[in-house]
Amino acid sequence: MTALSAADPAIRIVGLSKRFGDRIVLDDVSFEVAAGEVVAILGASGAGKTTLFRCVTRLAQSDGGQIFLGEHAIRNLGGRQLSIARGEIGLIFQQFNLIRRLSALDNVLVGRLGEVPTWRVMLRRFPQRDRQLALAALDRVGMLPYALQRADILSGGQQQRVAIARALAQQSRFVLADEPVASLDPQSAKSILSILRDIARERMIAVLVSLHQVEFAIQFADRVIGLRAGRMIADRPAAAFAEADHRMIFAT
Amino acid sequence: MRTGDAGVFYPDPARSWIAVAPVRFVATLLLVLLVYGFSIYFVDFDLGRLWSGLPKLAHWAAKAWPPDARELGVLIERAIETVAMAVVGTTIGVIIAAPCCILAARNITPSRLLYTPMRWFLNTLRGIDSFIFALLFVAAVGLGPFAGVLGIGLHSAGTIAKLWSEAIEAVEPGPLEAAALTGANRLKVISYALLPDILPNLTSITLYVWEFNVRSSTVLGVVGAGGIGQELKNSVDLLDFARLFTIILIILAMVTAIDQFSAWLRRRLV
Numbered sequence: 001m002t003a004l005s006a007a008d009p010a011i012r013i014v015g016l017s018k019r020f021g022d023r024i025v026l027d028d029v030s031f032e033v034a035a036g037e038v039v040a041i042l043g044a045s046g047a048g049k050t051t052l053f054r055c056v057t058r059l060a061q062s063d064g065g066q067i068f069l070g071e072h073a074i075r076n077l078g079g080r081q082l083s084i085a086r087g088e089i090g091l092i093f094q095q096f097n098l099i100r101r102l103s104a105l106d107n108v109l110v111g112r113l114g115e116v117p118t119w120r121v122m123l124r125r126f127p128q129r130d131r132q133l134a135l136a137a138l139d140r141v142g143m144l145p146y147a148l149q150r151a152d153i154l155s156g157g158q159q160q161r162v163a164i165a166r167a168l169a170q171q172s173r174f175v176l177a178d179e180p181v182a183s184l185d186p187q188s189a190k191s192i193l194s195i196l197r198d199i200a201r202e203r204m205i206a207v208l209v210s211l212h213q214v215e216f217a218i219q220f221a222d223r224v225i226g227l228r229a230g231r232m233i234a235d236r237p238a239a240a241f242a243e244a245d246h247r248m249i250f251a252t
Numbered sequence: 253m254r255t256g257d258a259g260v261f262y263p264d265p266a267r268s269w270i271a272v273a274p275v276r277f278v279a280t281l282l283l284v285l286l287v288y289g290f291s292i293y294f295v296d297f298d299l300g301r302l303w304s305g306l307p308k309l310a311h312w313a314a315k316a317w318p319p320d321a322r323e324l325g326v327l328i329e330r331a332i333e334t335v336a337m338a339v340v341g342t343t344i345g346v347i348i349a350a351p352c353c354i355l356a357a358r359n360i361t362p363s364r365l366l367y368t369p370m371r372w373f374l375n376t377l378r379g380i381d382s383f384i385f386a387l388l389f390v391a392a393v394g395l396g397p398f399a400g401v402l403g404i405g406l407h408s409a410g411t412i413a414k415l416w417s418e419a420i421e422a423v424e425p426g427p428l429e430a431a432a433l434t435g436a437n438r439l440k441v442i443s444y445a446l447l448p449d450i451l452p453n454l455t456s457i458t459l460y461v462w463e464f465n466v467r468s469s470t471v472l473g474v475v476g477a478g479g480i481g482q483e484l485k486n487s488v489d490l491l492d493f494a495r496l497f498t499i500i501l502i503i504l505a506m507v508t509a510i511d512q513f514s515a516w517l518r519r520r521l522v
Contacts, residue, residue: 097427
């Protein structure tokens with residue numbers, strides 16, 4: 001954890017559980033992510049990583065426990081309040097989820113959609129302030145020279161940088177990245193993860209990232225959480241993560 | 253018995269259907285024959301009558317040459333009227349289809365409750381041909397192209413909205429979800445994240461329907477709803493085959509030109 005963090009944990013998950021029918025997908029999961037901290041969730045496919053993320057964004061409702069994002073108690077929110085809370089979460093996806101025919105800049109401006117009046121969005125007349133935010137975000141991830149390139153001609157690594165810029169332009173306090181490097185080559189994966197770590201430090205963003213490569217988790221995260229069949233089986237500083245944890249998480 | 257390398261006999265999974273299910277094969281064959289039998293019976297299919305009618309057709313074809321080009325100016329004007337009917341009719345269709353297709357696309361409909369009734373409504377519009385709508389409108393607003401335009405508009409609205417909503421449903425959900433989760437409302441998501449990705453597709457569909465409408469406008473004149481079809485019907489009624497031939501040539505040229513133009517535009521779009 002960095003020296004910068006001081007206040008209450010930014011993301012706090014308490015006794016979270018979720019079942020689909022008879023199958024328990026998340027079983028009493030509790031952990032915290034401080035502002036400025038990167039926490040990696042490791043787990044095999046089907047361990048419950050994606051369900052956990054869906055519960056945090058409330059695309060799925062958990063069956064028990066609570067999720068706090070700063071002051072928001074996510075499970076209890078609805079309508080307008082939920083929208084406001086979601087606006088503070090920057091999401092990074094495995095498939096980037098950029099709008100293919102729009103430029104990198106226009107994609108980063110998606111991060112401003114929550115704030116800009118509807119008529120301005122429809123006419124694509126974003127205020128100067130929002131455009132400046134978007135350009136600065138592109139510059140931060142090294143994509144300013146590609147601002148006007150269409151998203152679908154960028155490489156995977158470049159697209160993921162644009163997606164990070166989108167989260168930056170959104171001025172999110174929390175970033176959730178679900179397998180952000182699973183479809184990237186190792187080189188691009190490392191640069192994406194180091195950007196995530198750096199922006200966490202610079203902007204005091206709480207970053208929760210799911211991965212399946214242990215070496216990436218150890219190298220880029222402050223803490224590592226092991227998830228297996230919906231149960232937390234490890235929560236350690238990355239430096240203390242051991243071979244034994246690895247075997248436990250991925251044992252079949 | 254011949255066997256594979258390991259001395260194991262593999263029953264061939266791709267044996268012919270007759271061998272696998274002979275009863276089902278024979279039953280299917282009988283059903284197909286039955287359908288054809290009934291259909292041919294109902295349409296009074298009779299090659300003999302065609303044979304005896306051939307001299308008449310040949311006689312008319314002979315009378316059709318040389319094509320009568322005396323009224324070429326009027327006929328071309330009517331052809332232009334036909335294309336114009338398709339343009340205005342398709343536009344009416346687009347205006348009606350735009351709000352409908354949003355309700356009728358499962359992934360963006362604001363109301364599951366309205367989704368099914370909207371689908372039914374669109375299927376009804378699509379199920380009733382422009383020709384039938386035009387018949388009704390001729391009775392309501394009088395003879396002329398305006399009735400045809402209304403007929404084309406209503407029928408196309410159903411077709412366009414259905415094809416559009418299918419194009420919308422085929423869109424990747426990821427980018428839309430990403431935009432919606434930033435806290436953007438539905439209107440913002442549709443206008444900013446959805447439209448740019450599908451606009452070329454929607455335009456292509458519209459051009460295709462317009463192309464189709466040019467072809468269907470050519471017959472609307474038969475019920476008095478304007479366009480070159482009206483001239484066509486007059487010529488048939490008067491057995492003026494030289495004039496009819498000219499009209500058919502104009503229709504062919506027009507339809508071919510429109511199809512080529514529209515296909516070229518659509519290629520450039522996607």
